[in-house]
Amino acid sequence: MSSATVKSSVLGNPVYPIMLLIGVSHLLNDTLQAVVPAMFPVLKSETGISFTQLGWLSFALNMVASVFQPIVGLISDRKPKPYALPIGMCLSLIGIAGLAFMHNYWMLLVSVIFLGMGSAIFHPEGSRVSFMAAGSKRGLSQSVYQVGGNTGQALAPLISAFVLVPFGQIGAAWFLIVASVGIFTLSKISVWYKKQLEIEKEARRKNPILSSLSKLTKKKIAYALVILMLIIFARSFYVTSITNFFVFHLTDQYGLTIKNAQLFIFLFLAVGAVGTFFGGPIADKIGKKNVILLSVLVPLPFALYLPYTSLTLLPIFIIIIGFFIMLSFSVTVVYAQELVPNKIGTMSGFSVGFAFGMGAVGAVVIGSFLDQVGVMTTMTYISYLPILGIIGFLLPKDRKIA
Template identity: 60%
Template sequence: MNNSVEKINNPIYPIMIAIAVAHLINDTMQAVIPAMFPIFKSDLGLTFTQIGLISFVLNIFASALQPVVGFVSDKKPMPYALPIGMISSFIGIAIIAFTTQYWVILIAVLFLGFGSAIFHPEGSRVSFMAAGSKRGLAQSIYQVGGNSGQALAPLISAYIFSVFGQRGAAMVLVVAAIGIVVLSKIATWYKQRLEQERLAKKKRVLVSTLPPLTKNQVGIALTLLFTIIFARSFYTTNITSFYVFYLMDHYDVSLRIGQILIFSFMAFGVVGTFFGGSLSDRIGRKNVILLSVVVPMPFCLALPYVPLWAAMIFLVIIGTLIMISFSVTVVYAQELVPSKIGTMAGLTTGFAFGMGAIGAMVIGVLMDHKGIDFTMMVVSLLPLLLLVAFFLPKDKPSSAV
């Protein structure tokens, strides 16, 4: 990956794609955990609360560390942290494939959380460095990799764990080894690019599409943005980790059929993520965020009450539209604070992990104490919080900057 002859400002598509592939592998390993929830419940006899705690430990650890990694890398980039993070995740998967002890599972997900915390801010930085003028597109390609990895969770559950059980997680180790090699190559390019920028005396700085804002206005905008991320992450965690139990209980479908329906939600979320970034380059970040709020709202509110055939359609619509803003919120945060690319990437993705962690814990407790139907009805109201998007500062399309 020697790109020393390329101009610093030009988009570098091979690197965009390579870091997206690495993101896919990283998040596939993360997806092993929710994919194993039905196995944990049936084979190990875990409660919904214990399952929620596993997700909580995984995501809250990643959440807490991501902003720290982003802040440190803003001051001193760490190219070779990328393969180190993947090695940590490799260790976590290796442990979880062969243990039946609950406390060992919790230790294993700490390794996975650490690997994720290292990867995401630095991966987002690589995407930014390779983007040139295509920031929205680059972030979308990067996030499509991650969301594709997460979307594999129900398929892994339906076609690997249902056949091989918990030991099936070992199959992911082969993919993890490939990821370590890919990230080692990217780290070499990353180091060379930093040297090019140093020799050219050109520090890469993001040009914001937002108007000049005071510190107070930036603080308010970030609060609104985090509220959006909170509601979206809490809601999508419910669908990806727990809605399969509702499908089996309420509609009497098999685990495999339920996981395929969850996959449809996540797969169309990947489609939305891909188009969201490039669309935001053309019509503005806020407009895309509003699109992801207004259109899916009635479908989210109605989902617990519709027949199975309608639920199948609603999952596709919600997945596509609610995730269209996934990469856009990261770029929007970076443009609010353009001097802190890694920190903002760490805060937004880390906050999303954290809210997913808290969401999993709360949903697990609710399902144990209030029942599956009640929990689904309560969570369906969460997207109403997304309406705060109307108060975000208006930005310009990238082409107008």
Template identity: 60%
Template sequence: MSENKAAINNPIYPIMIAIGVAHLINDTMQSVVPAMYPIFSRDLGLNFTQLGVITFVLNIVSSSLQPVVGFLSDKKPMPYALPIGMISSFIGLLMLVFVKEYWVILIAVIFLGFGSAIFHPEGSKVTFLAAGNKRGLAQSIYQVGGNSGQALAPLISAFILDALGQRGAAIVLLLTAMGIALLFKISKWYVRQLEAEKNSKKNKKTLISSLPPLSKKQVRIAIALLFTIIFARSFYTTNISNFYVFYLMDHYNLTLQVGQIFIFIFMAVGVVGTFFGGSLSDRIGRKNVILLSVVGPMPFCLTLPYIPIWLVPVYLIIIGSLIMISFSVTVIYAQELVPTKIGTMAGLTTGFAFGMGAVGGVVIGMLLDNIGIAMTMQIISVLPLLLVVSFFLPKDKVAGTA
């Protein structure tokens, strides 16, 4: 019995790293879409609203399907859905390399959104199975992979697409082919792991929650608060990642390449924050990390539109690193609220984040077209005030305390 328990609690680092690398490849493909926005605007003449609709279609397909995939995965795991999802994304990316018509671009991002919807819940389940007693660290490695892929978007735009146009995205197809092969190997391990648990009469591996016993009403309120946090964070980061480069070019007269380097700085430090956030939550608690991600960046978010250019990278470093330390933690917290529904809660939280990115893309695009870049950035800068609801989340127990 003690040997079985030790085996269960022992983290499987090769799988944790492999699924993190697969997440990087998956989200690199997704990041090609916003990376193409300056190219679509320059070469195809798309306006901000049309770019926002592209974001909406990509993210709404992913967000609406992720909870469904997570629910089905909790009922019956689907190991080989992982490479199938990436094959769908490969098809979508291949279409983006060649298309010139707006409606075909929308079809291409549907394929990308479908692939992402399949990948994320199943990837989270693999992370859970491999985590052992390192839940925060495992989720951080997984999310760091995804955030690293997203952080590549401005570099792809600045140094590949700006020079080669849409067809430069074909370079990412080579990375995608490697990802499909890697996911087939992970899927084989996934099957063996499920068989091992079945044979050891552990058909349900249930997460031990660090939260105190909560009533159904308290759980529902906590989930609502958590979704408010995800909404504000996703809306704000969508604005910085996808549209802030236009503000840098318009307000500070930066070139596209320099502007995209600024965006890369924001996203790169977000990767660092994501990594340390999960492991930090194992030490000081999930809620404390979420609070840190609220209190720390708040004054910088509020004043970002009004500062001189030399302060902008400093602010982006502070905001990006702090606001993202709760990225993986919110997923863990949601899973601990409903510890019997690991895949469902992962699908709901990540799906909701994608959904808010979808809505944010459309709303911000319309604001940019109708009230201008400067006013839009000023309005979005106050959105993080909603994050203060995190103070009302139930307090969790720090690992190792009674």
């Protein structure tokens, strides 16, 4: 790639090949993470572990990713590490190998910790690459990046239905190929990343890109971040309940097989990936706060009635909820970055890491509730979570603060 092409992102022209490649890499990374929840039905049937233990596996994966993401982002803001990207994918490869070949519960726990560490390294660095390639298309670039990850997560039920259910735990070994492809792709991206840093160092100092929310006072920034984190908390808890445990509601309430139930989870995640993609470009046109509110208000009545709906209406409810609740996923990341424009990696790690952390806590809490009060009661409680997102009305209007 020529110097002119690399410099064009600073001047406002997006670097689409890199934008696409980092999105594909995000897909590969999150596909590996998706193996963990995809294994839940198999692990429960083959090992007899409890819902709570499954919750702890999800907790370990997401909490490690949550805790380390802001740390990696902070380090990256001070001194970017281009080759951290393939190194992180190597850790994920180790984790997948453990999931495929280890049968002891504690070794499985260690394996998901490796996956969490790999994810923690990838996400802030990947978001930085997305930002560097974005030029003036921050919303679009972040959407391409995040939709890659959400698409990878959407593969979890298909992985369960068509790989792990037929082949069992050993079927996870197929994803060593995915990890290897990821290492190769990220190595190539790292070369561009390093050159971009060398060429853009002075240009980025003279041409700051993020500015739309930078005139807020520190108190208002902190206030906005608290509101944003509460919205992410509600969304993460709710999405975790659907992706990790709604399959048990489907088998209990409608008598579906695990394979057929997983197809509904795939539908939720697939339309969520579509929503993630459109969220960024829509925010570029109507503003980030408006997209966040749209993401909260539209799915709310459908989420409240989801546990009670008929099998006929279920796909419609899942499509509406999945699309709109994920519409704000990339938007909240960009919003956080614009709140603190000189800390791109830190804010990316903070917002996405917080989402991972809340997903981790949610998995344990929801798993515990399932063991104690049953599936239907738990899903009923969870249906009220999106109500919390209404506090999005209190966010600063991003297009009026400049």
